Amino acid sequence: xxxxxxxxxxxxxxxxxxxxxxxxxxxxxxxxxxxxxxxxxxxxxxxxxxxxxxxxxxxxxxxxxxxxxxxxxxxxxxxxxxxxxxxxxxxxxxxxxxxxxxxxxxxxxxxxxxxxxxxxxxxxxxxxxxxxxxxxxxxxxxxxxxxxxxxxxxxxxxxxxxxxxxxxxxxxxxxxxxxxxxxxxxxxxxxxxxxxxxxxxxxxxxxxxxxxxxxxxxxxxxxxxxxxxxxxxxxxxxxxxxxxxxxxxxxxxxxxxxxxxxxxxxxxxxxxxxxxxxxxxxxxxxxxxxxxxxxxxxxxxxxxxxxxxxxxxxxxxxxxxxxxxxxxxxxxxxxxxxxxxxxxxxxxxxxxxxxxxxxxxxxxxxxxxxxxxxxxxxxxxxxxxxxxxxxx
Numbered sequence: 490x491x492x493x494x495x496x497x498x499x500x501x502x503x504x505x506x507x508x509x510x511x512x513x514x515x516x517x518x519x520x521x522x523x524x525x526x527x528x529x530x531x532x533x534x535x536x537x538x539x540x541x542x543x544x545x546x547x548x549x550x551x552x553x554x555x556x557x558x559x560x561x562x563x564x565x566x567x568x569x570x571x572x573x574x575x576x577x578x579x580x581x582x583x584x585x586x587x588x589x590x591x592x593x594x595x596x597x598x599x600x601x602x603x604x605x606x607x608x609x610x611x612x613x614x615x616x617x618x619x620x621x622x623x624x625x626x627x628x629x630x631x632x633x634x635x636x637x638x639x640x641x642x643x644x645x646x647x648x649x650x651x652x653x654x655x656x657x658x659x660x661x662x663x664x665x666x667x668x669x670x671x672x673x674x675x676x677x678x679x680x681x682x683x684x685x686x687x688x689x690x691x692x693x694x695x696x697x698x699x700x701x702x703x704x705x706x707x708x709x710x711x712x713x714x715x716x717x718x719x720x721x722x723x724x725x726x727x728x729x730x731x732x733x734x735x736x737x738x739x740x741x742x743x744x745x746x747x748x749x750x751x752x753x754x755x756x757x758x759x760x761x762x763x764x765x766x767x768x769x770x771x772x773x774x775x776x777x778x779x780x781x782x783x784x785x786x787x788x789x790x791x792x793x794x795x796x797x798x799x800x801x802x803x804x805x806x807x808x809x810x811x812x813x814x815x816x817x818x819x820x821x822x823x824x825x826x827x828x829x830x831x832x833x834x835x836x837x838x839x840x841x842x843x844x845x846x847x848x849x850x851x852x853x854x855x856x857x858x859x860x861x862x863x864x865x866x867x868x869x870x871x872x873x874x875x876x877x878x879x880x881x
Contacts, residue, residue: 500608512556514616520627523620525653529613530563536570542577550586551603562590562600571607578604593772606702613642619655622666626650627670634857636854640657642859649866661869668862677829678763682861683756684710689864694841705751706841713738714757714766721799722792725754745770746804754841756833758807759786765818767840768797773806776840778818785815789857819848831857 501509507738509515514526539545560624565571570590578585585604591600602702626649627723634643655662661681671674691708716734729735745752754767764785767776775793785793820836823829829849847857 501583501612503605504609505605508556508559512559513609513612514655517654518656520623520650522651523616523623524627526616526620528560529617529620530560532563534563534592534670535567536565536766537594538570538573539591539594542573543652544582545574545589546577546581546590547601548583548585549585551601554603559609560601562602562612571610575607604655616655619662619666620664623655626666626669637857639855642825642856642863643657646866647858649863653866653869655782659869663786665862665865665869668858668865670790671683676858677827678834678861680711680758682829682865683763683830683834685865685868686861687755687837688763689868690834690838690842698843702855705749706742707750707753708837708841709755711756711758713741713753714755717756717796718789718792720792721795722786722788731863742800745800748804750773754837756830756837757789759789763829765836766792766793766821767818767837770797770800770804771802773797773812774814774816776816776818778820778833778836780820780823780836782822790815819846820840824849824852828854831861834861837863844849 503614512528514522540868565853574588574590578588585601585606588606589599589601592600606719621823627647630643630646633639634647643724650822653665661739664681666678667676668678668682687708687710691703693704694706697703713757716738720729720738729739741750741753745753751771752767752769754765756763762781762782765778765787769776775785794815797813818836819839821832823832835844835847835857839846847853
């Protein structure tokens, strides 16, 4: 007796090669390919799970399957349909090569499709999801492309994106696409943006001042600042042994105690808001910047002062906690609900690199967002400028 289909293999390998080649956007295609590709199903459909699935599973293959059928029947609205069928296929005692789905249980309107249809629907829905994100991003760019202030940046971004892969297998895709969004809830900077830009500013600082000077100033990530708050701001200190975040923080602390570090800076995430922090170990104080003009929260204030006091004491600079002051870090001020990350990064850049403080006007914020995207693209695209020269 034939064995049932092996569902442990790569699911895409169960789709016929001609369907993968002609009816799915391939992972290595550039973003622009998603807008040339025109074989997405029009809409999701409502399928019904019958009481018994066994009669809906068939050993017979569909001969001369017309791929245009893939446009007529969209993926299920309810994901449980695919799961029910795939579970039944896996449990089937015979190999399944086609399945019948119910469009209307009352009138018994049925459609029979190849067994791989559920895998195809997952793949095409993934492509549609990324297409939606990139379409939003490109429409945002197009809306600013005619402005003299942003036209040059738009051209550079469009050039870079024309070679950037759309695939969801590429981690930066969603992080880059969501920098441009028409919905305010979707266009805040996330930790990936912040940490990447902190590394970029650290590199810029080293290029300006050399490794000897730059090595005394640590541009850290958000996890480090959050770890300080966790271990020094809570009444009950969490377990440190085996904690990777603590071990990373401890390595920074050892350098501070040895007198190898003059300052530590970073963007810190409060609930729903980014702020900027600089620890000055030479003068024993903290600089705090908030684009909403708010004071440093009590939890962060206690944790940060306890941290700097402890390290000063261990390094021989016995400074009383009460004498550690929190000063204002110069920053621009936002008048919207989504630009705090831009202002937090800019405050760090102003303090260390002499960047101009970010003004509130919308076009300046647009340019700042584009500049971050260019940095991210440059760091995550293989020689796209070289590709540009090659194609021109």
